[in-house]
Amino acid sequence: MNEIVALHARFTLAMAPMPSAAAQSEACKRGSARFDEFVSQVERRVQSGTSLLQETLDRLSARGSKGDFGVGASDVSASFAKPSMPDEASSHPAAAPEGGTESALQDGTISRDKRLGQILDAIESRSFRQRSGRTIDQTGTSISRAPAFTLFAFLAKNRSLLLRVFLPFVAAYYLSFLFRTINATMSETLTSEFGLSAGDLGLLTSVYFLTFAIAQIPIGILLDRYGPRRIQSTLLLAVAVGAALFAVADNFPLLLAGRAVIGLGVAAALTAGLKALVIWFPKERVPLLNGVMIMLGALGAVTATLPADALLAAVGWRMIFELSAVLAACCAAVIYFVVPEASVASVVSGPTALGLRTIYSDCRFWRLAPLSAGCIGTAWALQGLWAAPWLADVEALDRPTVMRHLFIMAIALSLAALLMGLAADRLRRRGVDPKVALGVVGAVFILVQMALIVRLPLPSYFAWAVVASYRANASPLP
Known part of the structure; x- marks a missing residue:
């Protein structure tokens, strides 16, 4: 009935024959x-x-x-x-x-x-x-x-979509978080085995984000044109290839190449998931589902801490990446064969729907982008690599304590993602501008970093948990 009324209104308001010029x-x-x-x-x-x-x-x-x-x-x-x-x-x-x-x-x-x-x-x-x-x-x-x-009522009502759409894309995002954070756990092992300097280790970690960033705009255009199912399943095969290459690498250039291919492969992990949510779920539930997706995906960061450290001691880092390659290939198959194809009306044809010139010339974009990108990039860099060296070198903590800090940071990220989603949903219904919440959370993040720099006597677990939590702000609030 809504569709009938909408079509009637469109015909009446927009498609009626034009009167004569005099009338x-x-x-x-x-x-x-x-x-x-x-x-x-x-x-x-x-x-x-x-x-x-x-x-x-x-x-x-x-x-x-x-x-x-x-x-x-x-x-x-x-x-x-x-x-x-x-x-x-x-x-x-x-x-x-x-x-x-x-x-x-x-x-x-x-x-x-x-x-x-x-x-x-x-x-x-x-x-x-x-x-x-x-x-x-x-x-x-x-x-x-x-x-x-409640969230549980919504989940019960949409079981089929959750199994066929939501969980496969969550699995892809889980792998993205796993690969993004795993270097912090393996940095000591890779440094000793390959004789890496701090600069080499930083390059090995950052090349992931470099290819990840370069691919964002082309992938966004491809997602609009072909839909998340095809693009995500194809890119996950690249993740499998990159993880396999990293697992068999016997020198630094091969490690670098494998890490770069992994970064390219997971470049659509978040945006494809968000696109799928927009296509298949009610728009008023999308902010909450964004938070839930980031919460579940952040479990990959949890897996990359204490569980990965235990697995590292048991089977070695090469086996971990071999298993990750298999998981990525399986996830690609599930998304391709299980996720339904998006309707033609849900996929925008080409990049003309909202051109880059329109985005970059919009003052609203420039009011949000610097704060969001700067804070989120800092949070990724710290949790993905530099938190561990800081805790070991500056705070003089032993490895088990460092791993516990990373574990708490990952847990904080996961919980904060759900809370951000709930907050975005509640703020939207109360008429609160999400930009206000974005600014408040960004200010808290910056203040906590300053407290760490000047060595204020804050509880270490609390301060680093706040740093990690900002990464959950990447999607629900903006």
Whole structure:
């Protein structure tokens, strides 16, 4: 029914035959006034909290002295009465000037769109409350409350999509976190076996992020054109090749090449998952699902600490990467054969939907990008490699204690991802701008880093947990 109404509205508003040039001015005036009347009726309906159908039935059932159709008949008719039209173009803010249809439609659009946006926000908020089990009387007052809409209820209702879409992309993101963080655990072993300097170790870790960053824009275009299923499954095969190359490497250049291919392969791990969520799940649940996906994917960072250290002692680092290559290949097969193909309408054709020039010339992008990129990049660098040397060299901690710190950081990242998703969902429903939350979290992150630099007596586990937690801010809030 929603689709039928939407198609009817689009045909009525956008596809009706154009009137003659002489009649365009009057048509624009009538259309503008009719639209404003429609907005006013929607606003009154939202404020009353009752449906048009129910109101009509109530009125028709109330028999009175106004004829066979009851007391409400004239009122119902009046509610659908033709709105009065202005006599002159200047009497209405959106009336058509002499310049023609285009200029007529532009006048008054900003203020009217703002008003309509506020009404739509109210409708969305009411819809969410009703889905949550809250009953609203005709005055808009809550008269009863059922059990709140919970994450578990949503998961139960969408079991099939969660198994066929959500979990396969979560598995890919898990591998991304595993490879991103594993060098911090293996740095000592790789340094001793290959005679790496601090610069070599830093290059080995950063080449992952270098290829990862270079591939982002092309992969974004490919995701828009071909969808997340094909792109993610293809790139995961590159992860398998890179992990296998890293496992058999006997010199530093081969290690570097393997790590670079891995970075290229996991470049779509987050964006493909987000794209899949946008395609397959309700948009009001996407921020929460973003947080859940990052939380589960961050378990890869957890695996890269104490569990990986135990596995390193048992089977060696080469076997770890061989197993990772097999896991990546299996994940690629699952995504390709299990995830359904996105509909044509869900995939934007080519990069023209929102060009790079549009993005980079938007002042809103430049207000957010430096803070977000700087903080997230710092958090990745610290947890991915440099936290371990700092803890060992500056804090003079032994290896078991260092690994416990990395483990706590990974746990903090995982939990913070879920909390960020819940916070983004709650803030959106309360009308709080996510940019505010982004700024607050970024400020806390910077202050904690300054505390570490000047050696303030903060609990070490707490400070590094806050540093790791900022990585969870990468998706739900922006």
